[in-house]
Amino acid sequence: PGQVDFYARFSPSPLSMKQFLDFGSVNACEKTSFMFLRRELPVRLANIMKEISLLPDNLLRTPSVQLVQSWYIQSLQELLDFKDKSAEDAKTIYEFTDTVIRIRNRHNDVIPTMAQGVTEYKESFGVDPVTSQNVQYFLDRFYMSRISIRMLLNQHSLLFGGKGSPSYRKHIGSINPNCDVVEVIKDGYENARRLCDLYYVNSPELELEELNAVSPGQTIQVVYVPSHLYHMVFELFKNAMRAT
Known part of the structure; x- marks a missing residue:
């Protein structure tokens, strides 16, 4: 909780498509990406984790939402392991890319799982119009957050993971x-x-x-x-x- 509160105080860095493009095509450097993401990803994860914690208690208690929370907590912990590691160490860089791919795969089912949690909540407790509107507002923000985090994970994985398919050769990461x-x-x-x-x-x-x-x-x-x-x-x- 302390780490979530700390990183949630920071705002995510806005990134344009041009920045993604320039970095991936001109000077793609795994070390630079590592130094940016080990700070940026915890900020983005912590911000949305903070919002999840403000959901109605009964929604937070659903098995599906608890599962989503556990994924985010585990991913944040894994990223924070790299906080003080040297960017000059090739083994650290390799392990970080491996971790990014693992986090991306872990979060594959975040959207249907969160949707299942909302369904469980509505079926068990019903929902009034105000709560429904608030939950929908959260879901919109949650999905936008998920897209941006996924974009960062995908770009690093595809640029430095070494397993890009032939159809992606003309792509810059996922772009x-x-x-x-x-x-x-x-x-x-x-x-x-x-x-x-x-x-x-x-x-x-x-x-x-x-x-x-x-x-x-x-x-x-x-x-x-x-x-x-x-x-x-x-x-x-x-x-x-x-x-x-």
């Missing part, structure tokens, strides 16, 4: 400098359509028009994390198809 927007949209549509066909035996067609105002006739490409864009369009298509 694609030339993300084809239409391709991602089509991919999201096809998967949403398959689900729609499975449940409703029918699905609406996609009418897609691509207009590149900067370079007419060219495909629209942006610097983005393809998986983030995919999840957004997939959810939009899925909800739109269900409404249709």
Whole structure:
């Protein structure tokens, strides 16, 4: 608790896509990443852990939320082990990257587990409109925090973990400098359509028009994390198809 209070006093460092891109493509240095993340990750973890601790007691007592809390506590403790270690020690740097990958894998199911906790809470105690609004406000902040922490973990893991797949060779960590927007949209549509066909035996067609105002006739490409864009369009298509 003392360490959580200490690190929660600091604000996370704002990072732009350009900063991620510049670091990953020009001067990617594992030592620099280590020195930044061993401070930044505890700050981000502690901030959201502090918010979790302010949830209603009955929600905190659900098995799923307790499990999520245990993951965050364990991850924070593992990161703090590196607080006073030398950045000049190659073994320390290697172990840190290993720890980052382990934390990333541990947090794979954070979102469904937290959602399960909220479901357990509502089923056991019901929920009034004010509490429901407060919990939803927390969840929005929790998911945003999770995305930013995941981004940092992914960038370090993919840049320095040494196990990038061939499809990621043109990527900088998880960022694609030339993300084809239409391709991602089509991919999201096809998967949403398959689900729609499975449940409703029918699905609406996609009418897609691509207009590149900067370079007419060219495909629209942006610097983005393809998986983030995919999840957004997939959810939009899925909800739109269900409404249709």
